[in-house]
Amino acid sequence: MRIPSTIMVIAALLLMPGAGSASDYPARRIDIIVPFTAGGNTDTIARLLAKHMESSLKQSVIVVNRPGAGTNIGSALVAHSKPDGYTMLLNAPASFVVNQFIYKSLPYDPDTAFEPACVAARFPNVLVVNPSLGVKSIQELINLAKARPGKIEYAFAGVGASSQLSVAMFAEKAGIDVVGVPYKGTSQYLPDLVAGRVAFTIDNLGPILPFIKAGKLLALGVSSKQSVSLLPGVPPIDMVLKGYELVSWNVLALPARTSPEIVRIIGKQCDRIVHLPTVMATMRSFGAEPVGGTPEQAAEFLKSERPRWEAAIKAAKIPKQ
Amino acid sequence: MTQARPHSRRDFGTGIGLAVLALVIAAAGGLIAPASWLDPAQSPSIYPCAALLGVAVCGLIIAFGKSAQSDAGESLPVNRRSIGMGLIMAAYAILLPFLGLIVSTLALHLALPTVFRYRRWGAAVAFAVIIIGLSWLVFIKVMGIPLKL
Amino acid sequence: MLHEFLAAGAMLIQPATVVALLVGIVLGTIIGVLPGLGPSIAVSLAVPFTLNMGIGPSIALLMALYCTSIYGGAITAILVNVPGTPASAATCFDGHPMARRGEANVAIAIATFASAIGGWLSLVILALIAPFLARFALRFGPLEMCCVGIFALCCIAVIERRTLTRAVAAGLIGITIAAVGQDPVSGGMRLTFGYFPLSAGIPLVPLLIGLFAFSEVMIRVGEIAAGMQRPAMTGVGFRLPNFAFWKNAAPLVAKSSIIGTAIGILPGSGPTAASFISYAEAKRSAKDPASFGKGNPHGVIASEAANNAVTGGALVPTLSIGIPGDPITAIMLAALVLQGVIPGPKLYVEHGDIVMLILMSLFVANAGIMVMGALGAPLWTRILKIPEPLLMVGVTIVATLGTFATDNSAFDLIIMVFAGFLGWGLRALRFPLAPLIIGYVLGPMVEVNLKQALIVYGGDPYVFIERPIATVLLLMTLAVLFYPWLNGLAKRCFGKAEVREAK
Numbered sequence: 006m007r008i009p010s011t012i013m014v015i016a017a018l019l020l021m022p023g024a025g026s027a028s029d030y031p032a033r034r035i036d037i038i039v040p041f042t043a044g045g046n047t048d049t050i051a052r053l054l055a056k057h058m059e060s061s062l063k064q065s066v067i068v069v070n071r072p073g074a075g076t077n078i079g080s081a082l083v084a085h086s087k088p089d090g091y092t093m094l095l096n097a098p099a100s101f102v103v104n105q106f107i108y109k110s111l112p113y114d115p116d117t118a119f120e121p122a123c124v125a126a127r128f129p130n131v132l133v134v135n136p137s138l139g140v141k142s143i144q145e146l147i148n149l150a151k152a153r154p155g156k157i158e159y160a161f162a163g164v165g166a167s168s169q170l171s172v173a174m175f176a177e178k179a180g181i182d183v184v185g186v187p188y189k190g191t192s193q194y195l196p197d198l199v200a201g202r203v204a205f206t207i208d209n210l211g212p213i214l215p216f217i218k219a220g221k222l223l224a225l226g227v228s229s230k231q232s233v234s235l236l237p238g239v240p241p242i243d244m245v246l247k248g249y250e251l252v253s254w255n256v257l258a259l260p261a262r263t264s265p266e267i268v269r270i271i272g273k274q275c276d277r278i279v280h281l282p283t284v285m286a287t288m289r290s291f292g293a294e295p296v297g298g299t300p301e302q303a304a305e306f307l308k309s310e311r312p313r314w315e316a317a318i319k320a321a322k323i324p325k326q
Numbered sequence: 327m328t329q330a331r332p333h334s335r336r337d338f339g340t341g342i343g344l345a346v347l348a349l350v351i352a353a354a355g356g357l358i359a360p361a362s363w364l365d366p367a368q369s370p371s372i373y374p375c376a377a378l379l380g381v382a383v384c385g386l387i388i389a390f391g392k393s394a395q396s397d398a399g400e401s402l403p404v405n406r407r408s409i410g411m412g413l414i415m416a417a418y419a420i421l422l423p424f425l426g427l428i429v430s431t432l433a434l435h436l437a438l439p440t441v442f443r444y445r446r447w448g449a450a451v452a453f454a455v456i457i458i459g460l461s462w463l464v465f466i467k468v469m470g471i472p473l474k475l
Numbered sequence: 476m477l478h479e480f481l482a483a484g485a486m487l488i489q490p491a492t493v494v495a496l497l498v499g500i501v502l503g504t505i506i507g508v509l510p511g512l513g514p515s516i517a518v519s520l521a522v523p524f525t526l527n528m529g530i531g532p533s534i535a536l537l538m539a540l541y542c543t544s545i546y547g548g549a550i551t552a553i554l555v556n557v558p559g560t561p562a563s564a565a566t567c568f569d570g571h572p573m574a575r576r577g578e579a580n581v582a583i584a585i586a587t588f589a590s591a592i593g594g595w596l597s598l599v600i601l602a603l604i605a606p607f608l609a610r611f612a613l614r615f616g617p618l619e620m621c622c623v624g625i626f627a628l629c630c631i632a633v634i635e636r637r638t639l640t641r642a643v644a645a646g647l648i649g650i651t652i653a654a655v656g657q658d659p660v661s662g663g664m665r666l667t668f669g670y671f672p673l674s675a676g677i678p679l680v681p682l683l684i685g686l687f688a689f690s691e692v693m694i695r696v697g698e699i700a701a702g703m704q705r706p707a708m709t710g711v712g713f714r715l716p717n718f719a720f721w722k723n724a725a726p727l728v729a730k731s732s733i734i735g736t737a738i739g740i741l742p743g744s745g746p747t748a749a750s751f752i753s754y755a756e757a758k759r760s761a762k763d764p765a766s767f768g769k770g771n772p773h774g775v776i777a778s779e780a781a782n783n784a785v786t787g788g789a790l791v792p793t794l795s796i797g798i799p800g801d802p803i804t805a806i807m808l809a810a811l812v813l814q815g816v817i818p819g820p821k822l823y824v825e826h827g828d829i830v831m832l833i834l835m836s837l838f839v840a841n842a843g844i845m846v847m848g849a850l851g852a853p854l855w856t857r858i859l860k861i862p863e864p865l866l867m868v869g870v871t872i873v874a875t876l877g878t879f880a881t882d883n884s885a886f887d888l889i890i891m892v893f894a895g896f897l898g899w900g901l902r903a904l905r906f907p908l909a910p911l912i913i914g915y916v917l918g919p920m921v922e923v924n925l926k927q928a929l930i931v932y933g934g935d936p937y938v939f940i941e942r943p944i945a946t947v948l949l950l951m952t953l954a955v956l957f958y959p960w961l962n963g964l965a966k967r968c969f970g971k972a973e974v975r976e977a978k
């Protein structure tokens with residue numbers, strides 16, 4: 006009942022002359038929807054963006070957390086909101102290139118529902134093991150898993166999360182059989198990983214970094230093609246498994262049919278903010294790498310990422326929900 | 327035990343109703359899928375289905391069990407006015423985002439003469455003004471929730 | 476250590492920090508009082524402001540909001556039988572009956588005092604043995620957490636001994652409601668009936684507001700219509716019971732605080748579970764369990780000391796190993812990250828002054844609870860002077876707005892309406908609501924951990940031999956379940972001395 010009426014509203018607004026005109030934009034409050042609970046990487050980046058947009062656009066910019074259903078709740082909210090530039094989405098790959106391969110029916114079409122404005126940041130994933138496992142390199146981990154098929158467990162932060170897909174791709178390329186233990190989020194599995202009840206994972210560096218620094222977890226490899234400055238001496242997984250690359254990211258997007266000028270204004274803001282020295286320092290401190298760029302580059306980027314994630318989901322053999 | 331008779335008849339209805347409702351929800355929600363229960367760790371349905379079956383069993387115990395303890399808990403007066411108030415509140419909650427704060431809140435005050443038989447108009451108007459003002463201040467002005475006035 | 480203490484002290488007495496503390500204490504209490512708004516919304520509303528503040532004021536503001544918003548819920552629970560925050564649901568049971576017999580001032584004073592002491596005791600535990608406790612908490616894996624959940628669920632049986640079947644049914648209904656939406660383990664949808672907004676599940680705030688506030692208004696209307704006049708409620712002000720009362724209650728305060736702290740430390744459980752479990756334990760161990768639910772001040776103490784003690788407990792893993800104990804501390808961690816402090820296992824070593832400042836802010840915030848109670852109670856209790864019809868309309872408005880404000884979601888209001896009729900129906904059919912909330916809060920914890928344990932350990936029962944904590948928890952569960960029977964057995968064996976007490 007609600008969706009068709011929303012579409013009617015959108016259609017009516019599109020027919021109205023001058024709807025969402027860019028000349029006086031922004032004239033009121035802007036909401037950035039984050040489809041995760043407060044406190045994660047995406048939320049933190051959204052708050053950095055909101056803070057700096059607020060001072061340069063002279064309008065309040067609010068971060069709204071709408072978690073649930075594998076980020077679909079928040080994404081659908083933005084997809085169905087008026088394309089006037091006052092509601093936007095900051096999300097990980099899930100709502101752009103992942104969920105269409107996991108969910109049978111979505112209330113929005115990830116390929117057409119959004120107008121990407123900017124790639125805010127990339128998050129290289131890191132392969133960590135509990136030191137008690139006794140492996141010191143990627144190859145040793147693979148050898149151990151081959152010697153004990155179906156016995157080594159890894160933690161992942163929910164169905165379709167980048168940790169699940171990263172490990173699935175790793176396991177496929179290495180030809181190993183490992184068991185996934187699902188958790189509700191990174192902070193939920195960290196105690197079990199640190200205590201050695203699960204052996205390893207491949208996930209965003211941010212929340213894991215303090216444990217690597219404290220020696221509680223051992224970093225074996227990173228998921229990007231280049232090594233990461235925060236982890237000197239940790240090789241890319243690509244060195245052992247040729248062609249392995251899966252880097253998570255955040256894209257700031259507006260609903261489809263938002264006027265191109267508004268998309269450009271937001272894109273420019275985002276590009277400028279992620280390159281501010283203080284923002285770059287804060288982002289790097291939790292393992293995010295600022296990216297930036299234009300809306301066209303963001304659209305290109307999404308296109309190039311799509312097949313990569315589709316392959317990872319195939320490797321994870323997630324049944325369609 | 328003579329006193330317990332009307333009680334236990336009510337318990338019978340409650341229990342049977344509860345059991346039937348639990349089973350209907352389990353069936354309609356697609357939870358009865360024994361094929362997936364073979365792998366309990368990966369089955370989405372086994373846990374809520376077990377809970378609903380538990381509800382059904384409790385319902386049967388309530389319906390057919392000894393009602394010796396049924397005097398526990400106070401009985402609440404169930405009457406048309408309490409249900410009317412429920413419907414008024416439901417309308418208020420559902421219409422609030424569409425009608426805005428002032429219109430819907432004033433409409434809610436119509437419950438005062440109808441449901442509560444409260445006819446001190448001066449106090450009611452003063453109260454309406456104060457509560458709308460305070461709600462506007464706290465929720466719309468300070469917290470910035472997207473609600474029409 | 477001394478150096479860090481002095482550095483933190485210097486930060487605390489800066490004017491900006493003092494102002495932040497005061498603002499946090501006042502706003503936190505108000506947010507707690509408003510039904511629907513609780514600690515998590517208080518903290519997440521504050522995060523954007525902290526971006527423009529220094530680290531000292533940021534921490535002071537967040538800590539003050541955290542403590543006082545949990546406390547504020549008790550005031551609404553006592554005065555109008557509507558929990559101001561989910562954590563104060565158990566405070567309704569005895570707090571409101573006290574207000575009904577004209578002791579609202581005493582009930583608020585007791586809740587205030589118990590909250591502050593609970594907060595302080597948990598702070599002492601946090602300050603002295605946090606690293607040790609955090610290491611112990613790390614030994615709680617899926618199997619142990621599953622056993623903790625089952626143990627806590629069985630407390631339902633203790634709270635509601637008289638209406639056991641109905642209580643169990645209500646608990647199972649709560650578990651079912653919590654299961655709506657996406658299964659966190661397999662990702663499959665359940666009980667959504669193909670309706671997309673349900674896939675995010677039923678959130679706690681609309682459920683709770685519907686069950687308690689909405690149904691409360693309906694019931695009062697019913698009572699008015701049936702001509703059941705309530706005695707005019709009196710008890711304006713703030714009246715602390717005498718020393719003899721507190722001397723008698725001291726062991727209960729200590730026990731409830733320890734329960735609250737312990738539950739706060741374990742990940743995945745929060746103040747709501749803590750207050751219910753503490754209440755159950757207080758009722759179980761009381762000399763006169765039948766008086767609970769009828770205005771026994773000890774019920775208020777058990778609930779309030781425990782829910783405020785969660786603050787210190789939840790910060791144990793947050794500060795000493797960098798893993799948040801609940802969603803609220805997760806938001807606070809994010810605020811620290813934005814301030815350039817990366818929490819983790821080395822926080823104590825690298826940022827000792829920050830840890831000290833957190834402890835000091837908590838200390839002052841709990842003192843602030845006392846001040847807010849003493850100064851605010853005369854004001855709050857005036858709510859009792861409002862004519863009942865107006866008060867009921869006011870509760871409807873504030874509860875609806877509070878529910879809407881949590882997520883700005885019109886769908887949440889629909890959930891609230893359904894929960895309201897459900898709550899009213901259950902209460903009319905004499906089902907207790909407490910087990911439903913306990914089931915809702917703990918059900919997912921049991922399910923997820925059980926499934927994780929099944930994946931990690933397989934179906935191997937020998938795992939209990941390797942994991943003594945789980946075994947102990949399971950034995951405790953059995954002891955709780957068979958307590959009356961065991962008690963009876965003990966009495967028969969050991970004879971007269973205890974029979975007198977049982978009477």
